[in-house]
Amino acid sequence: MTTAASTLPLLIELRTEELPPKALQKLGLAFAEGVRKTLEQHHLLAADCSVADFSTPRRLAVVLGAVLEQAPELSYTEKLMPAKIGFSATGEISPALAKKLASKGLGHLAPADLITESDGKQDYLYAKGVAPGAKLADALQQALDYTINHLPIPKVMRYQLADGVSSVKFVRPAHQLIALWGDHVINVQALGLTSGRTTLGHRFMADQSISIVSPGTYEQQLHDEGKVIASFTARKALISQQLLSSAQALSATIGTGPEVDALLDEVTALVEHPTVYVGEFEEQFLQVPPECLILTMRLNQKYFPLFEPGSGALTNRFLIVSNMQVANPVHIIEGNQRVVRPRLADAQFFFQTDRKIRLADRVANLSTSVYHNKLGSQLERVERVRHIARYLAGQLDANIEHADRAALLAKADLGSNMVGEFPELQGIMGAYYARADGEADDVVLALQDQYRIRLDTPVNAATLTSAVLFIAERIETLLGIWGIGLVPTGERDPYGLRRAALGLISAYEQLQAGAYLAVNDSTTLRLPDLLAHAASNFATDALSDTVSADVQAFIYERYRNQLNNDFDRNVVDAVLALEPALHQVHARIQACASFAQRPEAASLAAANKRIANLLKKADTQPGAVNQAMLAEPAERALADVINTLKPQAQAQLAQGDFTASLATMAQARDAVDTFFNDIMVMADDPAIRANRLALLADLHQVMNQVADISRLAQ
Numbered sequence: 001m002t003t004a005a006s007t008l009p010l011l012i013e014l015r016t017e018e019l020p021p022k023a024l025q026k027l028g029l030a031f032a033e034g035v036r037k038t039l040e041q042h043h044l045l046a047a048d049c050s051v052a053d054f055s056t057p058r059r060l061a062v063v064l065g066a067v068l069e070q071a072p073e074l075s076y077t078e079k080l081m082p083a084k085i086g087f088s089a090t091g092e093i094s095p096a097l098a099k100k101l102a103s104k105g106l107g108h109l110a111p112a113d114l115i116t117e118s119d120g121k122q123d124y125l126y127a128k129g130v131a132p133g134a135k136l137a138d139a140l141q142q143a144l145d146y147t148i149n150h151l152p153i154p155k156v157m158r159y160q161l162a163d164g165v166s167s168v169k170f171v172r173p174a175h176q177l178i179a180l181w182g183d184h185v186i187n188v189q190a191l192g193l194t195s196g197r198t199t200l201g202h203r204f205m206a207d208q209s210i211s212i213v214s215p216g217t218y219e220q221q222l223h224d225e226g227k228v229i230a231s232f233t234a235r236k237a238l239i240s241q242q243l244l245s246s247a248q249a250l251s252a253t254i255g256t257g258p259e260v261d262a263l264l265d266e267v268t269a270l271v272e273h274p275t276v277y278v279g280e281f282e283e284q285f286l287q288v289p290p291e292c293l294i295l296t297m298r299l300n301q302k303y304f305p306l307f308e309p310g311s312g313a314l315t316n317r318f319l320i321v322s323n324m325q326v327a328n329p330v331h332i333i334e335g336n337q338r339v340v341r342p343r344l345a346d347a348q349f350f351f352q353t354d355r356k357i358r359l360a361d362r363v364a365n366l367s368t369s370v371y372h373n374k375l376g377s378q379l380e381r382v383e384r385v386r387h388i389a390r391y392l393a394g395q396l397d398a399n400i401e402h403a404d405r406a407a408l409l410a411k412a413d414l415g416s417n418m419v420g421e422f423p424e425l426q427g428i429m430g431a432y433y434a435r436a437d438g439e440a441d442d443v444v445l446a447l448q449d450q451y452r453i454r455l456d457t458p459v460n461a462a463t464l465t466s467a468v469l470f471i472a473e474r475i476e477t478l479l480g481i482w483g484i485g486l487v488p489t490g491e492r493d494p495y496g497l498r499r500a501a502l503g504l505i506s507a508y509e510q511l512q513a514g515a516y517l518a519v520n521d522s523t524t525l526r527l528p529d530l531l532a533h534a535a536s537n538f539a540t541d542a543l544s545d546t547v548s549a550d551v552q553a554f555i556y557e558r559y560r561n562q563l564n565n566d567f568d569r570n571v572v573d574a575v576l577a578l579e580p581a582l583h584q585v586h587a588r589i590q591a592c593a594s595f596a597q598r599p600e601a602a603s604l605a606a607a608n609k610r611i612a613n614l615l616k617k618a619d620t621q622p623g624a625v626n627q628a629m630l631a632e633p634a635e636r637a638l639a640d641v642i643n644t645l646k647p648q649a650q651a652q653l654a655q656g657d658f659t660a661s662l663a664t665m666a667q668a669r670d671a672v673d674t675f676f677n678d679i680m681v682m683a684d685d686p687a688i689r690a691n692r693l694a695l696l697a698d699l700h701q702v703m704n705q706v707a708d709i710s711r712l713a714q
Contacts, residue, residue: 007046009064010180011214018058025268031151032052033053043134044070056229073132074130136186197211235274239267239274284348362415366379375480388472388476454503532548649705
């Protein structure tokens with residue numbers, strides 16, 4: 001049993017040149033996990049061993065709280081080979097067995113050390129014994145080698161070592177290696193370095209050698225002597241707290257959202273001793289669209305723009321996360337203000353220059369911008385999207401002129417100076433320029449919303465044109481990219497077809513939520529019709545013959561994956577097997593899920609599955625039921641039930657009441673059970689057999705109007 005005295009904490013630190021900030025946190029976690037995992041495999045970690053990961057711009061480190069110098073002895077049993085092969089006639093170890101033993105590190109064993117046991121068929125040789133536990137020094141070398149080779153390095157670089165001859169590959173040049181078990185240095189090597197106990201502090205505030213006493217003092221020594229906050233988590237928390245307090249002091253906010261979170265992670269990876277300062281710029285720059293200023297501050301300068309807490313309006317102040325803590329930060333603040341001012345001036349110049357050309361006048365220039373060499377120019381793409389948008393507008397009683405105008409202008413801002421500098425502002429700048437040109441409000445909103453990932457609010461009169469453009473753009477993308485063979489594979493989807501399919505689905509859902517697609521209407525905006533119309537706008541032979549069917553199947557498969565997160569898989573399969581109108585899917589799933597809970601569900605699902613199998617085996621397609629040929633009571637009873645329930649179920653289906661339609665057909669359970677108990681469907685008489693199959697086909701059709709309930713059978 002391991003005692004506290006037999007374990008000591010272990011520190012591993014690899015000091016490097018500046019690591020890539022966007023990868024730093026992952027690198028730090030992977031470094032710690034790689035060391036921990038390898039030592040655990042060698043049984044060198046105590047049961048209560050803690051793990052603390054550290055990562056700064058210039059170091060990766062881990063401290064393990066309780067590590068053994070040598071692992072406990074381990075009993076082993078190795079099955080070797082049949083005894084008749086392993087021993088010679090004189091009882092000596094055969095060459096084959098000697099080779100086997102050597103491969104397992106057991107070459108020292110003699111014949112007397114081996115055990116013969118029968119496996120029930122023949123005698124086998126086994127090696128049994130107790131192996132000494134792994135030594136920390138040996139295992140730690142393996143841990144370092146494994147960890148360095150398995151780090152999630154975004155881009156490896158090769159650099160020359162100090163000897164001027166040999167070279168190694170790593171994410172950045174490494175300069176020092178620490179390996180401390182307690183206060184003892186463990187001798188290991190990595191990247192041309194030999195372990196010691198020294199590191200360096202902050203590049204500017206404490207650029208001096210620090211001798212680490214022990215793993216327990218590592219974090220505090222770096223803080224006190226080196227002015228380095230080694231923990232990524234602690235550094236991030238400190239920055240967040242300073243940002244919050246600085247913003248509150250100015251009656252402002254840094255905003256929320258994934259962009260803010262990502263910037264916080266990035267600046268945490270850029271500094272070792274963070275201090276937040278306040279900068280400002282001239283108010284005249286606030287005349288530029290705020291998205292331009294926000295993007296340049298966050299993306300180029302790593303600043304946190306400040307907003308008014310009530311309105312969310314951008315202010316002319318920003319927060320700087322500096323890597324220096326000084327008594328008088330005036331030079332740092334002024335330096336950052338000097339740096340950001342030309343960036344903002346560029347944004348102002350781009351905006352004012354772009355405004356000199358109307359957005360509509362930029363459309364013709366799209367003819368020289370290649371969308372894809374197999375699909376033509378951006379202008380050709382615009383024309384395809386316009387045709388699709390007009391079709392959609394007609395289907396949805398939207399303003400066809402506005403839909404066409406939005407599609408015409410959608411990509412015009414690609415030739416603007418601002419989008420050329422900041423591609424992330426596509427659509428956003430188009431909306432600004434369109435509004436300045438006096439375009440209709442719904443057209444402006446459509447341009448602004450076209451790059452959204454999904455629609456998440458019900459469509460209304462103001463956003464109907466947006467929904468039309470949103471769908472048209474995604475349908476054109478899906479058909480075009482899929483049609484030229486660029487199908488998503490595994491994790492690769494460079495053209496975002498999965499995202500486009502899910503966005504399309506969200507549009508159908510929100511059109512239904514906004515009452516533009518009624519749940520009882522399966523004819524308006526049918527997906528097969530939409531795909532066929534959209535495909536007809538591509539050049540002859542531009543797309544594969546099966547593209548519409550393939551894209552439709554792909555969209556439903558994406559929907560299936562999404563729905564499986566929230567609903568029973570059998571219910572989802574039952575509904576999507578019919579490929580119903582996209583805006584009806586949720587209502588049908590709710591109805592099918594409700595039906596699946598009914599006591600009749602299991603029996604009817606099994607019967608329905610049986611009917612499907614019988615119909616597959618039929619020699620011919622079933623015709624109409626001949627009532628006069630229904631001689632048996634059970635088949636007459638089933639026919640009466642179908643004739644009674646069918647019109648009710650169909651009327652409820654037509655009204656969009658899928659739950660009621662399924663509940664109505666659930667009343668057929670007793671008649672169905674009796675029929676299968678009493679009737680031989682595949683009768684010898686061909687006419688009787690055909691009539692019974694026709695009866696079952698009639699039942700099958702009405703039972704599966706909402707979903708293929710055979711998919712509910714377990």
